[in-house]
Amino acid sequence: MARVIQLYDTTLRDGTQAENFNLSVDDKIKVCRQLDRIGIDFIEGGWPGSNPLAVAFFERMRNVELQHAKLTAFGSTRHFQKPPEADGNIQALLAAKTPAITIFGKSWDIHVIDALRIELEDNLKIIEDSLAYLRPRVQHLIYDAEHFFDGFKNNREYCLATIGKAIKGGAETVVLCDTNGGTLPHEIPEIMQRVQQFCSEQGARAIRLGIHAHNDSETAVANALMGVHLGANHVQGTINGFGERCGNANLTSIIPALIFKMGLECKVGKRIDQLYTTARMVNELANLPHNRYQPYVGESAFAHKGGVHISAVQRNPMTYEHIAPEKVGNIRRVLVSDQSGKANILLKAQKYGLDVHQDDAMVASIVAELKRLENSGYQFEAAEASFELLMRRTMGLHRDFFQLETFRVIHHTFDQHPPVTEATIRLYVDGKEVHTASMGDGPVNALDRALRKALTRFYPGLEDMELVDYKVRVLTGEHGTGAKVRVLVETKDLEKSWGTVGVSVNIIEASWLALVDSINYKLIKDEKNNH
Numbered sequence: 001m002a003r004v005i006q007l008y009d010t011t012l013r014d015g016t017q018a019e020n021f022n023l024s025v026d027d028k029i030k031v032c033r034q035l036d037r038i039g040i041d042f043i044e045g046g047w048p049g050s051n052p053l054a055v056a057f058f059e060r061m062r063n064v065e066l067q068h069a070k071l072t073a074f075g076s077t078r079h080f081q082k083p084p085e086a087d088g089n090i091q092a093l094l095a096a097k098t099p100a101i102t103i104f105g106k107s108w109d110i111h112v113i114d115a116l117r118i119e120l121e122d123n124l125k126i127i128e129d130s131l132a133y134l135r136p137r138v139q140h141l142i143y144d145a146e147h148f149f150d151g152f153k154n155n156r157e158y159c160l161a162t163i164g165k166a167i168k169g170g171a172e173t174v175v176l177c178d179t180n181g182g183t184l185p186h187e188i189p190e191i192m193q194r195v196q197q198f199c200s201e202q203g204a205r206a207i208r209l210g211i212h213a214h215n216d217s218e219t220a221v222a223n224a225l226m227g228v229h230l231g232a233n234h235v236q237g238t239i240n241g242f243g244e245r246c247g248n249a250n251l252t253s254i255i256p257a258l259i260f261k262m263g264l265e266c267k268v269g270k271r272i273d274q275l276y277t278t279a280r281m282v283n284e285l286a287n288l289p290h291n292r293y294q295p296y297v298g299e300s301a302f303a304h305k306g307g308v309h310i311s312a313v314q315r316n317p318m319t320y321e322h323i324a325p326e327k328v329g330n331i332r333r334v335l336v337s338d339q340s341g342k343a344n345i346l347l348k349a350q351k352y353g354l355d356v357h358q359d360d361a362m363v364a365s366i367v368a369e370l371k372r373l374e375n376s377g378y379q380f381e382a383a384e385a386s387f388e389l390l391m392r393r394t395m396g397l398h399r400d401f402f403q404l405e406t407f408r409v410i411h412h413t414f415d416q417h418p419p420v421t422e423a424t425i426r427l428y429v430d431g432k433e434v435h436t437a438s439m440g441d442g443p444v445n446a447l448d449r450a451l452r453k454a455l456t457r458f459y460p461g462l463e464d465m466e467l468v469d470y471k472v473r474v475l476t477g478e479h480g481t482g483a484k485v486r487v488l489v490e491t492k493d494l495e496k497s498w499g500t501v502g503v504s505v506n507i508i509e510a511s512w513l514a515l516v517d518s519i520n521y522k523l524i525k526d527e528k529n530n531h
């Protein structure tokens with residue numbers, strides 16, 4: 001039978017020690033519910049002795065029923081001068097009324113001497129009696145041996161003595177922490193083996209070992225997996241790797257590795273296909289962008305760009321994918337770029353419902369046109385709608401929904417008033433002349449409004465369209481204000497969102513091209529839906 005690994009999430013505590021990663025009480029509750037839903041065993045909610053937000057969170061959580069996860073309160077060993085019953089931190093942990101408590105204590109002698117400024121013996125005492133006081137008062141008691149690996153390297157006898165006291169005090173799980181994140185995977189086996197030997201010498205009671213790794217050497221996930229490989233049955237980490245300084249071990253990489261690569265069991269196994277959604281939810285709540293390159297759950301984790309890769313993936317996905325994307329709720333994507341070959345084009349044609357076959361000469365024409373445009377500054381990876389239009393144009397399937405005669409943009413500045421921009425457009429729809437003007441906050445906004453005003457009476461579906469993002473990139477290799485620019489526009493309607501691109505030396509022209517593609521794409525899409 002496979003070993004069962006306990007998963008301990010500290011996104012709400014160590015995660016929120018990361019710069020720019022903040023969650024409100026409501027957000028924390030939402031994260032908690034999701035972690036519980038996917039099967040995380042312990043959710044560390046915060047340090048109740050730390051701030052009112054942490055206290056409010058634990059209070060609110062009393063009315064939240066978790067199906068599986070055990071909410072955990074985190075705090076330090078007691079202050080040397082205060083007995084546990086008079087120590088504010090220890091009492092706040094109990095007041096949080098959680099089924100689990102995690103206490104961290106010092107393992108590294110220099111921390112005892114320089115950070116706590118107490119005697120080595122006194123540190124042993126506060127570890128043991130903090131835990132012994134809590135033991136009968138809480139269901140699960142976990143001990144985080146802070147700086148364990150550094151402590152071991154500096155003074156292994158003392159370091160082992162600290163966990164000896166934690167075990168004596170009643171800790172059921174002893175977690176070896178690489179607090180400064182400086183340890184490399186090859187250092188772990190010797191240390192873990194010595195700890196295992198030490199624990200077995202401590203008597204009959206079985207101790208669960210755990211690992212908590214920081215990412216300062218970019219080895220947090222590797223260290224955590226190494227710890228588990230060597231026998232740790234409890235692993236700590238955070239969703240998306242948020243944590244103090246460079247972060248904590250990323251559970252969105254650890255969990256699939258445990259399940260799919262190490263053949264181990266954990267409760268999340270049944271809900272692993274929600275990993276992608278969970279990762280995104282945490283970023284969304286913290287109002288942070290998603291890291292598209294994140295293993296397993298990033299948008300690019302299963303995105304194929306090289307023509308050779310795409311051709312092979314189509315024949316057998318295993319050729320360039322370490323696991324199937326659906327297993328973690330992600331999807332395979334095929335990108336179009338100047339590194340594309342026939343296979344990319346055929347896949348895209350299939351997706352867009354275009355009739356193109358492998359031996360069709362059209363495929364080579366589309367590849368050539370794509371490479372010509374990319375060479376002149378276009379990029380279609382984030383502008384697939386423009387790429388579909390390119391394919392249609394090359395195949396002679398393009399339809400002109402309108403013909404532009406002229407457009408003009410005028411910028412007005414009045415004393416004491418914010419500047420405004422006016423755009424006028426003259427175009428033809430089915431031979432009928434349309435002449436409109438519109439005001440906007442800037443030239444692109446004014447043009448967008450004027451164009452839609454002109455077309456909406458002919459194509460009412462345009463009313464559902466909304467511009468959601470607009471990005472300008474000055475292309476390198478050109479000079480100053482004479483440089484080419486690439487404009488990317490993202491638009492959405494009630495159904496979906498799509499990206500379009502325009503390139504020119506003139507920013508307004510580039511924006512216009514991207515806007516027109518966006519409108520054409522919407523009109524083709526509506527036409528397809530109506531047939």
Ligand SMILES: CC(=O)SCCNC(=O)CCNC(=O)[C@H](O)C(C)(C)COP(=O)(O)OP(=O)(O)OC[C@H]1O[C@@H](n2cnc3c(N)ncnc32)[C@H](O)[C@@H]1OP(=O)(O)O
Binds near residue numbers: 076
């Ligand atoms: C490895 C980790 O990530 S541990 C978690 C770190 N997270 C945090 O620190 C976030 C929450 N922390 C806080 O809100 C505050 O630091 C508090 C409320 C806990 C403490 O605040 P303060 O009392 O003002 O102390 P301060 O922040 O300066 O921390 C230093 C104190 O903690 C004590 N301390 C630190 N670690 C420990 C420990 N393991 N056991 C006992 N005391 C400890 C130090 O001795 C020092 O107290 P002293 O000045 O009386 O010697």
Ligand SMILES: CC(=O)C(=O)O
Binds near residue numbers: 104145146178
């Ligand atoms: C406990 C903890 O967060 C650490 O040692 O890094």
